[in-house]
Amino acid sequence: MSGKDIRVDVHHIARVEGHGNIVVDVKRGELKEVKLEIVESPRFFEAMLVGRRYPEAVHITSRICGICSVSHANASIKAIEDALGIKPTWQTEVLRKILMAAEIMDSHALHCFFLAAPDFVGAPSVIPLASTSPEVVKTAIRWKKLAHDICDTIVGRHTQPISMVVDGFTNRVTEDQMRELRSKIKEVLENDVPKTLEFFSKLKIPAFERKTDNVCLTQPGEYAFYDGAIKSSKTGEYKHRDYKLKIAEQVVSHSTAKQAFGPVKPYMVGALSRFNNNFDQLMPKAKEVAEKLGLEAPSHNPYQITNAQIVETVHCMEFMMKLFDELLSRGIKDEREERPPIAGWTTKLPPINKSWGVGVVEAPRGLLVHEYKFNNDGMIESANCIIPTAQNLANIEADMRKLVPGILDRPKEEITLLLEMLVRAYDPCISCSTHMLKVDFIE
Amino acid sequence: MKKPKVGFFEFTCCEGCQLTVLSLGDKLLDLFESVDIVNFREASSYKGQDYEIAFIEGSISTSKDIERIKEIRARAKICVALGACAHLGGVNAIRNFQRQSDVRWRTYGDKAWLFDSILAQPIDAVIKVDHVIPECPIDKKEFLRATASILLGKKPFIPDYPVCVDCKMKANVCLFHKPNPIACMGPVTRAGCGAVCPSVGNACEGCRGLIPDPNLSAWEEVLKEHGLSIEDILKFYHMYNGLMGVRR
Secondary structure, three states, X not given: OXXXXXXXXXXXXXXXXXXXXXXXXXXXXXXXXXXXXXXXOOOOHHHHOOOOEHHHHHHHHHOOOOOOXXXXXXXXXXXXXXXXXXXXXXXXXXXXXXXXXXXXXXXXXXXXXXXXXXXXXXXXXXXXXXXXXXXXXXXHHHHHHHHHHHHHHHHOOOOOOOOEEEOEEOOOOOHHHHHHHHHHHHHHHHHHHHHHHHHHHHOOXXXXXXXXXXXXXXXXXXXXXXXXXXXXOOOEEEOHHHHHHOOEEEOOOXXXXXXXXXXXXXXXXXXXXXXXXXXXXXXXXXXXXXXXOOOOOOOOOHHHXXXXXXXXXXXXXXXXXXXXXXXXXXXXXXXOOOOOOEOOOOOOOOOOOOOEEEEEEEEOOEEEEEEEEEOOOOEEXXXXXXXXXXXXXXXXXXXXXXXXXXXXXXXXXXXXXXHHHHHHHOOOEOOOOOOOEOOEEEO | OOOOEEEEEEOEOOOHHHHHHHOOOHHHHHHHHHOEEEEEOOOEOXXXXXXXXXXXXXXXXXXXXXXXXXXXXXXXXXXXXXXXXXXXXXXXXXXXXXXXXXXXXXHHHHHHHHOOXXXXXXXXXXXXOOEEEOOOOOOHHHXXXXXXXXXXXXXXXXXXXXXXXXXXXXXXXXXXXXXXXXXXXXXXXXXXXXXXXHHOOOOOOXXXXXXXXXXHHHXXXXXXXXXXXXXXXXXXXXXXXXXXXXXX
């Protein structure tokens, strides 16, 4: 509708991790301003790490975020190992990959069922869904419980993992535990996936497209979560230590999360970018699920992120089963005597003086970078943590700039809901990027 | 019986405690049955202001936080601190022991002046807290048990003996006595976690807070015997407990 003034002002967007606001200002039918404000309290983790001994970084940085604490722990550990020049054992890396897959499964289940699904059925939260679609809620609970059982067994706890440390684990898992977890995954995969598909395939995904740059890790042989090179669908591949060639952060006044920009244009990280860039490496059932959900690579509709997460969840289950099989066929060893893990205050620490390291992993929401520099005494001199949501902020704003002019003729409630759904689709984790979300319609 | 109305609120934190609530599994459905959750931004877009019990996660770290938590206190009959950030200031308070101008500069550079920030504090530095459910993050079983007590009008039972007791009950080998010893805060930290960290071979970091009347000087001596300097000991202690004694 030309000539209309609209101000959308959603304060503290619900069903996202952290605090954010959406502000949209339309004057006489012309879009003046689109902002995603991050109003989370500043967290200052990068400063907190200064002067700490390196094993401490793992437990401090995992507290950046309750939902992706395994990813932060892995990024932190990898940055330290990169500085020390340590290559962990095969078993350690496989267990870390299982943990990443379990965390991604847990986080995606939380987002798809608890945070995004209520929008599609017009409910304010998952609580009324518990009575209207109890099976769906129970499935979500089973998936989350499975992911938690896996992490609890391997690292003592899911939210804030305990025993994953530099160069290994301080505990030991048994083959019986592995077999039990494997059979639980198999059961969920066989029983729950068809029902879940039925629910999600009925949801109407809003029609919207904007081509963007998909950025994620990539590596030969597997759909990358734990390791690999940084791949951009527009500008090619970068080694982990060269991440700054692709990602630079800037501070903007409306966000306590620093926005990350590629040197050229906004880009997208997360499930849809991984799906688009690494589709061929998905496990077979995950590919079938994508087909049933009508999701094809590449997809340029950010509302499809939720479906891409369902596909990845199924992939994670299949991938974990494959890794458990490999572990069991080789036999699980107690590697702690031969190669003591580097943990705690009284362990003799290998020297790390005057060194630096970079750790990059795929957190549930996308590319996560930790970079540490160490001083002469082996203490952390400076730290940089680049969070997936910070990288997506500029891309979300670019989506909103394209979306809003096309929907101005709709009622304000609908515009607001479409904007909120867009932001929620990205599954922003504002606790991480400090925390983030509210829509402000300026009228 | 009318269900009590409950709100969940977060300040500066990782939201891991609320996520722990959302991860209660089948018990989550029981929780939905026994209370009416009117405010839980992390999980719901419905925002009711008529709550009787407020579960509060996170520490106070901006001047706006102070206003907001006072409003919550004014509305709620019962305020419960959820997790180490609300209870102790949590890891957020690590920066309290650094120069604040450095902290701000290191994170936001020359734009640091744009953001409101004060020293991180536990919530009871600002409001009266009725109950505490400690740990980083909260323990599922303890949350359910404590919530049941609160709903029955009772004070939740939180042990005041040290983590070493839990650790002995698990028949763990003491971390100080392992071939590669690890310094542990178990001797001075409040139990109730089932010694979750030492049981998987890593140190207790003190996230449940100190026991009443801890023998800190004896603990310090043990750490010195294991080669830690005073500076090391303080850093270890400041991970969670730097603000013990800072109270309203």
